[in-house]
Amino acid sequence: MLILEEMQSRGHESLSLLNHAPSGLRAALAVHSTVLGPAIAGVRLREQDEQLAVRGALALSESLTLKTALAGLNYGGGACVLLMPEAGVDDPHAREALFRALGRQLRPLASRVVLTEDIGVTPADIAFVAQETPATLGMNTDTSAVTGYGVYRGMKAAARFALGSESLRGVRVAILGVGAVGRTLAQYLHREGAKLTVADARLEKAEALAGELDGTRAVGCDALLDVPCDIVSPCAYGHSIHSVDVPRLQCRLIAGGEHHPLTRRGEAAVKEAGIVYMPDFAINAAGLIAAATGADMNHAAERVYQIVTRITQVAEQYDKAPHLVARRMAERRIDLIGGLGRV
Incomplete structure (x- = not known):
């Protein structure tokens, strides 16, 4: 029930x-x-x-x-x-x-x-x-790599709103989860000169990535929540940031590839704490866009950049939290198109 x-x-x-x-x-x-x-x-x-x-x-x-x-x-x-x-x-x-x-x-x-x-x-x-049903997407798309690059591009657009510049050189980013998406994101951030701290449920994965990317530090998942940083980027399995742990965060922006890293209560908590949250459904869409439309990595990631930019512009114009703006934008399209009726 x-x-x-x-x-x-x-x-x-x-x-x-x-x-x-x-x-x-x-x-x-x-x-x-x-x-x-x-x-x-x-x-x-x-x-x-x-x-x-x-x-x-x-x-x-x-x-x-x-x-x-x-x-x-x-x-x-x-x-x-x-x-x-x-x-x-x-x-x-x-x-x-x-x-x-x-x-x-x-x-x-x-x-x-x-x-x-x-x-x-x-x-x-x-x-x-x-082989058993025609209803599939993504067989010819490396969606994890495309998603990771899209998160990187979306993070830059979100950083312009939350940090005052989209340049990530010298910006401290803490990545929670270094699977395919988190690893790809870390590589792009490292290439730009961001200062990285990484964590994973399997600590050896984080340590291995830190060994590959000079200057990167690996810590445990729980310890990552206490790391002083500018951006926390959840890229794990979901609900990585519990509402009770929000007071521990020392960041100004949450932006990552993980689906639903925060509950509704957690979203309210980060808003109260003055932390900008760019929601998963806005920033991690590049892989899905590529699989659904056939767009290449650059075009799919550029679409994410444009989506996040539009969200931040509306958020700034109306003085609203970006995660609330993003949800309302999505719901409005569903309402408007749904109002056309079924064919």
Whole structure:
């Protein structure tokens, strides 16, 4: 009942639980909105329990709705979170079976749901899905690399608003999570001359990246929240910054590639603390734009730069928090286009 109440409060259309014992498929598929078009569902694969998978799918799908709307795409938002099979997916045949089972189960929903890669999933995995359903995106796009570059470009636009300049040379950036997106972001920031501190749930990953990028410091995830910096960039799995930890932050801007790094309570807390928050659905859209439109990395990242610039201009004009402006912009497009009615 609590799940149904959460769906109703967020406006979700549906939640499905998928199961296929032979392949080990266990997944939660959430569709938040199909008002603008079929829901793009990012597919995630990671070790987690069922409750986290369901709640993660609900949160991610809402974020995708806002992201596609803000980016001007004719898609809605969805999410498909896969639980790691007990036998794992190291066997290439087992991995193929898992993703083909997913595609086969979602074939009847091809008019409502389009699958694309997210954390733990590769373009090759989506190619397996595509053998069973035509409703896929991203097989020919390195979405993580494009997303990371887009976050970098969006961060520069946000920094002009929050720090007074879009130059990141000498700016202190603390990156939480150095997977594919966080690593790409760190490389671009290092190239520009930013002063980096990095952290990851697997400390050895952060230490390895710090060894590659001269002058970069690696710390634990919890310690990162206390690091004096100009920008905190969450690039992990979600809800990395808890509302109770906001008073620890010593930054002026939060801008990263992670989906929903803050809860609504956390957003209110950072606003109260005077910290600018550029929301995930505004700044991490480049990979999705590239997958959905065929745009190259530069064009997709430039679109993110323009979106963030527009948000900050409106925020400055009306003296509103950028994350509230971004949400209202997305919701307004959904309302206006949705008001046209279905064909």
